[in-house]
Every structure is written in C-alpha cells, then in structure tokens.
Amino acid sequence: MAKAILNVVRPEEADTQSGAARVFTAFRDWLLSGELKAGDRLLAERELANVLGVSRPVLREALRSLAMLGLLDIQHGRGAYVRAADASVLGQALTLCLAPEPNILDDVLQARIAIECQAIRLACERVSERDLQALAGMLDTLVDSLDDPKTGGRADYAFHLAIVKASGSSALSKMYEAISPLLMRSHVERRRDTFREPAITSHLVDAHRAVFLSLVQRDPDAAEARLREHFKIGDELRRNNLITNYQNEASRT
Amino acid sequence: MAKAILNVVRPEEADTQSGAARVFTAFRDWLLSGELKAGDRLLAERELANVLGVSRPVLREALRSLAMLGLLDIQHGRGAYVRAADASVLGQALTLCLAPEPNILDDVLQARIAIECQAIRLACERVSERDLQALAGMLDTLVDSLDDPKTGGRADYAFHLAIVKASGSSALSKMYEAISPLLMRSHVERRRDTFREPAITSHLVDAHRAVFLSLVQRDPDAAEARLREHFKIGDELRRNNLITNYQNEASRT
DNA sequence: GTCTGTCCGTGGTCTGACCACTAGCAGGAC
DNA sequence: GTCCTGCTAGTGGTCAGACCACGGACAGAC
Numbered sequence: 255m256a257k258a259i260l261n262v263v264r265p266e267e268a269d270t271q272s273g274a275a276r277v278f279t280a281f282r283d284w285l286l287s288g289e290l291k292a293g294d295r296l297l298a299e300r301e302l303a304n305v306l307g308v309s310r311p312v313l314r315e316a317l318r319s320l321a322m323l324g325l326l327d328i329q330h331g332r333g334a335y336v337r338a339a340d341a342s343v344l345g346q347a348l349t350l351c352l353a354p355e356p357n358i359l360d361d362v363l364q365a366r367i368a369i370e371c372q373a374i375r376l377a378c379e380r381v382s383e384r385d386l387q388a389l390a391g392m393l394d395t396l397v398d399s400l401d402d403p404k405t406g407g408r409a410d411y412a413f414h415l416a417i418v419k420a421s422g423s424s425a426l427s428k429m430y431e432a433i434s435p436l437l438m439r440s441h442v443e444r445r446r447d448t449f450r451e452p453a454i455t456s457h458l459v460d461a462h463r464a465v466f467l468s469l470v471q472r473d474p475d476a477a478e479a480r481l482r483e484h485f486k487i488g489d490e491l492r493r494n495n496l497i498t499n500y501q502n503e504a505s506r507t
Numbered sequence: 508m509a510k511a512i513l514n515v516v517r518p519e520e521a522d523t524q525s526g527a528a529r530v531f532t533a534f535r536d537w538l539l540s541g542e543l544k545a546g547d548r549l550l551a552e553r554e555l556a557n558v559l560g561v562s563r564p565v566l567r568e569a570l571r572s573l574a575m576l577g578l579l580d581i582q583h584g585r586g587a588y589v590r591a592a593d594a595s596v597l598g599q600a601l602t603l604c605l606a607p608e609p610n611i612l613d614d615v616l617q618a619r620i621a622i623e624c625q626a627i628r629l630a631c632e633r634v635s636e637r638d639l640q641a642l643a644g645m646l647d648t649l650v651d652s653l654d655d656p657k658t659g660g661r662a663d664y665a666f667h668l669a670i671v672k673a674s675g676s677s678a679l680s681k682m683y684e685a686i687s688p689l690l691m692r693s694h695v696e697r698r699r700d701t702f703r704e705p706a707i708t709s710h711l712v713d714a715h716r717a718v719f720l721s722l723v724q725r726d727p728d729a730a731e732a733r734l735r736e737h738f739k740i741g742d743e744l745r746r747n748n749l750i751t752n753y754q755n756e757a758s759r760t
Numbered sequence: 761g762t763c764t765g766t767c768c769g770t771g772g773t774c775t776g777a778c779c780a781c782t783a784g785c786a787g788g789a790c
Numbered sequence: 791g792t793c794c795t796g797c798t799a800g801t802g803g804t805c806a807g808a809c810c811a812c813g814g815a816c817a818g819a820c
Contacts, residue, residue, distance in 0.1 A: 278575055285606065286602070288607070298769075299770080300771095308804085309804060311564050311805070311806095312804065312805085314568060318569075318571065319574075322528070323572075323603075325603065328771070329771080329812090329813085330770075330772070331811075332812085332813060332814080339603045339607075341604060343603065344600045344604050347576075347592075347599075349539070350535070350539065350578065350592045352678060353541075354545075354591070354592075358677075358678065362678050364674070365676070365682060368621045368624065368679060369618075372617060372618075373621070423618070424608045424614055425601075425611065425615050426617055426618055428604050429618060433678070527773095553801090564775095567803090582802080583782080584780075584802060585781085585782060585783085585802080761820105762819105763820075764817100764818085764819080764820095766816090767815090768813105768815090769813090769814090769815105770812080770814100772811070773808100773809085773811095774808085776807100779803075779804070780801100780803070781802080781803095782801075783798100783800090784800105785796105786795100786796090786797080787795085788795075789792100789793085789794075790791105790794090
C-alpha cells in the first residue's frame, strides 16, 4: 500500500534500482539533504518496512549497509540512530581503494605533505590566539616526551593535526584524519628505531619550533618552506639512520 | 556445521560482532589481503551461506553492504563478482562526510590546491616524455574549446587531472578523483558566467601554458608558484566578474 | 528507598517458499 | 545447414512468519 512512497522520492530511479538499493539511496539522500540529522532515531524495523512498503529483510539489507558505512548506529534492543559521518568511513574507503597499490605508505606520505602544506598556509591567515596557545602546549608535550616513542609519536601527530585543524578547512581536516591510520602504520615503523638518535630528536624539536614560529608570524611562505624542510630532513635522517643500522648489523655478523 | 570457519578467521572479534558484521569484516579483509581479487566470482548465495555457516538473509546483508560500497558487483541471475574499488567510493564517502559542513565548495577547492601543488612537485621529478606530449595535446584542446563552456570545462579538468596522474602517486590521484564530483559542482557554477570574459580566457591559456612550461623544465618551485598564481588570479577574476555582473544587474533594475 | 523480577519493544536470526532474470541448450521452421 | 523459438536449470530478489536475545521500564517485594 505504501509502496508509492519510495517511488515518489526517486521516480527516475525507481525502475532501474531494486528494493534494497532504492531504500539505501533514499536514506543516503535524506542524510545528504539534512532531512535526517545525527542523533535522530529511526522507526522500528517492522514499522519502517511497512511505511516504506518493503519487507523487513529488504529494509534490513539497506540499514545494514548504512551501518557498515558508519552512517547508522544500530543497537540491539534499543533501535537505530543516525550517526554523524566521521572520518573513519573515509579512512576505510581510502584503505580499500589503495590496498592493491604498491608503495602505499610512501604514497600516503605525499598526500600528507600535500594537505599539511596547504593547511599551514590557510592556518597562517586563520589561526586564532587560542589555537596558538594550544599548539605551544603541544610543543612542550612533544619536547617532554622525546624519550618515549609511543607518547612522542602521539604528541607529534597531535601537533601536526592541530595545525591542519587550525586551517579551518574541514575538507583538509577530514582528509588528513582519513589518511592518518595509514600514516600511523609507516610512522610507528620509522619511529621505533630512530627515537634514540640525538640528531633526529634535536631536529624534531627545532623543526617543530620553526614551523610554529612561522605560524605565529603568520608567514605562509616561510611556514610551508619550513614544513617541507622538516619532512625532507626527517626523511633523510631516517634514511641515514637505516643505513647506519644496516651497516652495524652487517659488521656484527 | 561449517560455522567454525568464520570464527577461525577472526577469533578475537567473533564474540563481539554478530553475523552480518562478521561476514562483512571477513570479506573486507579477504579483499584487503588480496585473497579475493577483482573479477573473482563468488559462490552462489545459498552455497556461500552454507559454507560460512550463516543463513542466506544474514549473508545477503553482508553482500549488499559490500555492493553498496562498490566492492561487489551483484547481477541478478548471473552471480556476484568482486569489483576493483575505484575512487567513486571515496568520492561518495567524502560527500557524505562533508555534507553537513558549511562552505564545502570553497573548502574542497583548498583540498584541490593542496593535492595539485604537491602533485606537480612530484610530477617535475617523475613526468615522462609521453606524459608531456599528452599534456601538450590537452593544452591545444583547451585553447580550441575556449568558447564552449562544457567542452572547455572538461578540457580544463582533464589537464589538471593529467598533472596529478603524472605525479605517479596513486594516493594523490585517488583523492583528486574523489573530490572531483564536488569540484565540478563549484566549477560549472563558476564557469557558466565567466567563459566569455576575455580577461579570464586569456588568463586561462597563459596560466596553463606557464604551468606546463615549468613542468617541462622540471622546476618544482616555479611550477607550484605558477599553479598557485593560476588559482589565485582565477579566483580574483571570477570574483571581479561576479561583482561586475551584480552591478550590471543592479543598474538595469 | 532500594533492589529485583517480569514484561514489552527492539533488533538478530532462521526457515522455506516463490518470483524474476540470465544463459545455455534442444527442438523446430526455413 | 542456419536461424529462431521455447524450455529449463541456476542465480539473485523478495516475502511472510516465527522465534531468540537484548535493553529498559515498571511494579512489586524487601
């Protein structure tokens, strides 16, 4: 009886798409248009199926798909709630897209540089006093945690993320968060062996300070240049360190 | 009987996740690990359900979810095939993530600048003769199609995409393709009213030529600078044009 | 007032059946 | 011999109804 509802919603696609896909598309568009907001509670499955004019299995297939995407939070015994789409969805999609590619880790690093360099330019225009104070605090944390690879890594990431957020661009922020799981994979691998090297730790502090100062001075060109330098030198130091380690290994055997 | 299979696959999650989610995760990981490759044909639903030890509805919920994500191609009467994850998934995820944000269009433009500026730096190192010839061809197309907003827009996009691809970084390429649908939305809006302005069209040609030349000379700093200039001037021209249009409108009424 | 058990509404799962589509094959018409 | 037609087996698509498992609210016992 109520089958008409979905046909009304998308008359042009009603013929080509089958049940579950139709329901899924409808929900996606309701989310996109803001008709459904985060926190909203959906009707019970049985009722919703009736209203939409489909059977419960079909409805469930659509709801599950949305849940897998992270758009819905379905709780056993309680109901289904609309969830704000966060970057984890993006991250998973990115991981899936990039999975078959070779050298993803280096490649993701390029994406990181891209996002951060643009973000810091914007941040130079838009950063607030509050942001700067927060960044200064992170810089302190970073210096304090130099000898702990785990805390240090987190502080490092937090500092860079804060810069991206200070850009005020949610697109850049979301994309940065999306690549962060992949970034971490390469990050921890690299930091594990290098955190004790004085050359690296001292560079770490200097570089972050320099970037921060450029941000305080709101000088986009300098900020980007210093950030690029930071990435470049960091990369070289790690590479040299790997060579040294390798040579030590070789001479020992 | 065969229920053990999935428990073996993910013993740690078997208790916390329920049927469909377990199957979904298993498939996702098979895809990530390469155990399932693009083009592979899945078993029939009834059979697969038996093998995995779940009922058909549960299996279907998982398969549908994968299909909605674009990872599976389910064809009525033929079967289910593994599909290579393309950027469209990413694009959809990004659109969903950014939907509630204000100023997405301007924001996405920032992401575009970020990706292209880094891409062209890489491209300066990695671009091949073949790529350069292709780019030269695109430049000609672009000049020839200045008077047609539709073809012109496509040529413009093709040129920029080609630069990103020339970076050799699939992460950058995929992300660029992911934002392109959103990019298009702002692009066509802007190009619609501006393609007839001589100041804009002449800038368009000069800027693209300058970027291309820097690429030929493999000068990353110059290439990025010219690209940034292109974006900046383009933005200003469009803005001025909007003001002029607005004033014309105003004086007419 | 607090604890506890029951009940109701919710999602989770299953079974078995039927429909719709595709492709391949066999049989007939030419 | 070739082409067309219709059947058939296998596949996904949908459905109805039932039962289980979980969560919360309410009423009763202490």
